Amino acid sequence: MRIGIVCYPTFGGSGVLATELGKALANKDHQVHFITYQQPVRLSEFNANIFYHEVRVPTYPLFDYPPYETALSSTMVDVIVNNHIDLLHVHYAIPHASAAYMAKKILEKQGKYIPVITTLHGTDITLVGKDKTFAPVVTFSINESDAITAVSHNLRDETYKNFKIEKEIEVIQNFVDVGRFQKKPIDAFRRVIAPDGEKIILHASNFRKIKRVGDVVRIFAEVNKQVPSKLLFVGDGPERPAVEGLGRDLGLFDEMRFVGKQEQIEEILAIADLFLLTSDYESFGLAALEAMAAGVPVISTNAGGLPEINIEGKTGYLGNVGDIKTMSEKAIQLLSDDAVLKEFKSNAAAQARNFDIQNIVPKYEALYNRFL
């Protein structure tokens, strides 16, 4: 099959998932064409079946807002025609689903049918998408897609709740390449972060408000009183200065370390003992699943789709949004008992295997085949 994939190229979960899907499809001998404004971050190695097409938006003095969506539709048309693409799979509804609709209609006039599959990821529905500035276009373009998928049962329900969707939304949950996360911890790295054998607690996100990263610091403040520990942050974003400030105010800054945006997250996860994800909402929580794949238990909120992956008392614990007390008590309990921690680590790894790439990618292939 020749598949066009449209996604955000950044460290965000939807871009990571789309890139990993494209790589997996290419390894199964499909030809994959990424269409986006920048080389996707996880697309670093060469693969003969992968092509990258950059969307360029010309500048012009009149354009206070460069028309990305128009450029994207035009690039889609060009790539589809010149590479004989069979199907377009767009990740994150805004503006990809409406740009795909436009491309589909242009191609229809030229006598070419191109099926469009839209995968909904989270904030395209629950935050930005339902804002009335976008909602009519989002609703229309989702309904015009040939197939719609959501990355969790929760996101499917939220989509039906927030938009007038006339079609079936199929759930294809996110996946992880478990093999990639089977890394041996690098002792030298562990010693740099935790020189006296402290427990390592990890958080990885884009530091947006929805992640409530301040809660991670507050939980750590409680844990650190009882368990010698270090807090490691991966990623970057708008809330980072506030998080650093909170760490300083709580006198914890020396126990915290920010390593920024990292491609080799598996190396970092390999040294972690616990992953914290305190978001207001996660449609799925791919970062938590990646942690589990590396055998790291998760303490998270019970928001959105997180209970679909993090199993209370088995792979970790879940608390209500903002319930620092419960989440810190559970973290202390887990980190204070090495035997229990070991059991949770192995449960987390086992749970991640249920979401292994090899189980999920065939579901996308089966979906594609319905339209060819």
Ligand code: GMT
């Ligand atoms: O919020 C993010 O972390 C980025 C965002 C995205 O679309 O890039 O992530 C969403 O999609 C991920 C992949 O499907 C999910 O794992 C995240 O839970 C989801 N984020 C939210 O729902 C807030």
